Amino acid sequence: MTEPKKLFVKTYGCQMNVYDSERMAEALGASGYVPTDRADDADMILLNTCHIREKAAEKVYSELGRFKPLKAAKPDLKIGVAGCVAQAEGEEIMRRQPMVDLVVGPQTYHRLPEMERAVRAGARAVDTEFPPEDKFAHLPRGPRARRAPAAFLTVQEGCDKFCSFCVVPYTRGAEVSRPAERVLAEARDLVDRGVREITLLGQNVNAYHGAGEDGSEWSLARLIDALAAIDGLARIRFTTSHPNDMRDDLIGAFATQPKLMPYLHLPVQAGSDRILKRMNRKHTAESYIRLIERLRAARPDLLLSGDFIVGFPGETEADFEDTLALVRTVGYGQAYSFKYSPRPGTPAAERADMVDDAVASDRLARLQALLTEQQRAAQAAMVGREASVLFEKPGRMPGQMVGKSEYLQAVHVTAPQIAAGEIARVRIVEAAPNSLAGALV
Ligand code: 5AD
Ligand code: SF4
Numbered sequence: 001m002t003e004p005k006k007l008f009v010k011t012y013g014c015q016m017n018v019y020d021s022e023r024m025a026e027a028l029g030a031s032g033y034v035p036t037d038r039a040d041d042a043d044m045i046l047l048n049t050c051h052i053r054e055k056a057a058e059k060v061y062s063e064l065g066r067f068k069p070l071k072a073a074k075p076d077l078k079i080g081v082a083g084c085v086a087q088a089e090g091e092e093i094m095r096r097q098p099m100v101d102l103v104v105g106p107q108t109y110h111r112l113p114e115m116e117r118a119v120r121a122g123a124r125a126v127d128t129e130f131p132p133e134d135k136f137a138h139l140p141r142g143p144r145a146r147r148a149p150a151a152f153l154t155v156q157e158g159c160d161k162f163c164s165f166c167v168v169p170y171t172r173g174a175e176v177s178r179p180a181e182r183v184l185a186e187a188r189d190l191v192d193r194g195v196r197e198i199t200l201l202g203q204n205v206n207a208y209h210g211a212g213e214d215g216s217e218w219s220l221a222r223l224i225d226a227l228a229a230i231d232g233l234a235r236i237r238f239t240t241s242h243p244n245d246m247r248d249d250l251i252g253a254f255a256t257q258p259k260l261m262p263y264l265h266l267p268v269q270a271g272s273d274r275i276l277k278r279m280n281r282k283h284t285a286e287s288y289i290r291l292i293e294r295l296r297a298a299r300p301d302l303l304l305s306g307d308f309i310v311g312f313p314g315e316t317e318a319d320f321e322d323t324l325a326l327v328r329t330v331g332y333g334q335a336y337s338f339k340y341s342p343r344p345g346t347p348a349a350e351r352a353d354m355v356d357d358a359v360a361s362d363r364l365a366r367l368q369a370l371l372t373e374q375q376r377a378a379q380a381a382m383v384g385r386e387a388s389v390l391f392e393k394p395g396r397m398p399g400q401m402v403g404k405s406e407y408l409q410a411v412h413v414t415a416p417q418i419a420a421g422e423i424a425r426v427r428i429v430e431a432a433p434n435s436l437a438g439a440l441v
Pocket of ligand 1: 053339340
């Protein structure tokens with residue numbers, strides 16, 4: 001019997017890349033690959049890359065450089081680049097890094113098995129098309145392994161919003177929603193394999209408008225209701241959303257759908273209308289705040305998370321203070337903040353009025369101090385309260401189990417009798433910045 005070949009996948013960036021990496025591993029599983037977590041043990045290395053911020057391509061080239069000794073020791077080792085840098089750079093990767101055997105974009109990885117065969121036969125393979133067929137419908141399926149209790153499921157891909165700073169509409173392409181029935185079938189399969197919580201993924205997930213079985217278009221709220229009817233599925237989340245696609249039925253779902261968890265990632269990016277306009281966000285600070293009020297009216301305990309960019313071209317101190325003011329008004333339980341980085345090919349990258357780097361760094365530090373303070377307050381507010389925890393795995397201490405609260409906070413409990421996949425009520429007794437400790441009720 002021949003030894004199975006080993007696949008090492010390294011994932012950068014967003015949760016959709018995590019999902020895509022799993023799908024790529026499954027597709028290559030059908031070609032006889034088993035996963036390994038050691039690059040030096042692998043027969044194939046795949047980097048699933050991210051292009052969203054700063055020097056993404058440079059980082060990939062330097063990471064590739066580090067595989068040189070591995071390839072020298074094992075000439076049969078195949079090296080592939082996938083994801084958004086692959087999409088953006090394409091052939092250029094082959095030119096700059098002769099060691100790379102395979103370049104595959106986010107929309108063509110269902111073709112990996114044929115690409116792998118070509119590469120094994122000595123060819124170099126590049127595929128960064130936006131093909132007409134649905135990759136999910138053409139993905140080879142590997143062995144149906146048992147899954148961890150919380151899983152991602154892509155329902156929508158691509159973006160038509162064209163925020164002026166963002167590469168996503170170029171790397172992931174136009175907005176496409178998967179048909180509802182396919183999503184439901186994948187969800188049922190996940191639940192059969194032990195999944196209890198599904199996070200629906202999309203670059204603009206709340207713009208979901210997939211074909212329903214009856215030929216009508218389903219909104220995300222309708223899809224969530226249909227998913228909630230699956231026995232054994234206990235929790236549903238979705239990410240990432242754009243404020244302008246937050247429809248009434250989806251807001252209502254936070255009040256009416258008990259399986260929809262009270263956590264929402266709703267990026268605003270900035271708090272100054274002048275900057276929001278330059279960002280082509282098509283909403284104002286005020287309209288965002290009104291939307292948050294409606295969401296909180298539907299679900300008073302909703303925990304909000306956001307993304308922020310500081311130092312967008314032309315941002316003044318007054319604009320930045322508007323961002324701080326918006327953060328104070330909204331109150332975030334979780335947040336991601338970044339210094340603006342010009343991305344090649346985006347409209348904002350053409351602007352001449354760049355903010356001085358030291359000024360942008362200073363603003364980032366000030367914003368992060370405020371966001372950290374809010375996150376700590378949200379954690380501390382949990383002490384003394386009860387949370388519902390989906391346990392995912394054993395913790396570091398003997399007898400300890402860790403899981404997530406309904407608000408996506410990590411919670412650890414000493415409870416050797418609890419198994420992964422169980423949901424239990426926990427009284428929170430202690431809060432740290434990134435985790436909570438509690439006891440079973
Ligand atoms: N510079 C800095 N941050 C960016 N993001 C997207 N593009 C850029 C950029 N050019 C941030 C946004 C987005 C998150 C995923 O990454 O805040 O919501
Ligand atoms: Fe990028 Fe804006 Fe689309 Fe989000 S909504 S993926 S920031 S273009």
